[in-house]
Amino acid sequence: MKLKYLLVGSILLLLLITAGCGNKSAAGGEVFTAASAKNTDSKINVRMVKLLVEDQTDHEVEITEDLPASPQIFAGLERDEFDFAGLFSGEVYNNYFDEVEYSTDPEETLEQAQTYFGEEYDIKWYDPLGFVNNYSIAIPKEVAEDNNIETVSELGEYADVMDLGTDNAWIERDNDGYQEFQETYGYKFKDARGMDASLMYKGIENGDLDVVTAYTVDPQLKEYDLKVLEDDKQFFPPYEASIIATNSVLEEYPEVDEVVESLVNVVSTEEMTDLIYQVDIEGKNINEVTKQFLEEKDMID
Secondary structure, three states: OHHHHHHHHOOEEEEEEHHHHOOOOOOOEEEEEEEEEHHHHHHHHHHHHHHHHHHHHOOOEEEEEEEOOHHHHHHHOOOOOOEEEEHHHHHOOOOOOOOOOOOOOOHHHHHHHHHHHHHHOOOOEOOOOEEOEEEHHHHHHHHHHHHOOOEEEEEEEEOOHHHEEEOHHHHHHOOOOHHHHHHHHHOOEEEEEOOOOHHHHHHHHHHOOOEEEEEEOOOOOHHEEEEOOOOOOOOOOOOEEEEEEEEEHHHHHHHHHHHHOOOOOOOOOOHHHHHHHHHHOOOHHHHHHHHHHHHHHOOOO
């Protein structure tokens, strides 16, 4: 009987030891967690972190993705569930802080995001990755070239005969919605229709629509050969993509800070649109697409 209890005790001890080692990487480093929302660019962002950290350190990064929205990421940060995440500067205007001053200036927006989120969640909000995922106004490239339209202001000359497709929320939204758009740019479209994004792009493809409100990294911009017009009056708030990391991780593992810093200004809006196109439209594997991009940038072997 004593031998039986001894064997059971030894097995339990072994299990406890094994469990205690569960948060160590294969190389003896730490295993971190990176969080991502549902959008493909956010998934690519955290994969860049994973690939670089695992290539250049002994640590590993596990990804938790398809979170419904940014509030779930911040909730996870509060519970110490996540070490990294991909976020956007304009998030600071989504009613997190009463003292935030609304601005469409990219530098002011970034500074507020870094300051307020940094203090509230004890994180480092890195400088931007290089691309933006803003609202924008887009028209067929052929129309833009034929009429020499480069900016949203220049579109005003033709707006009264153009039908606009947009998501339902934009029609009524405060600050950067359609009513404020008319006041800023001084014109309105012949018609403005709220609809699902897939119907919006089908509408401009078949000629039922002339203009759409797009996100600047929508792969459909490339799929349907659309041109994003320059927001020359800075109407839409900036959503510059950044990586965030908890200060506790960076203080204990400064080598990780250096790795993440190397991602600043690494991917342009055009490049990110192409990466998303490869994943969402061409159906390529997101891990392979991200890895190939970093290899082409000579950031990993």
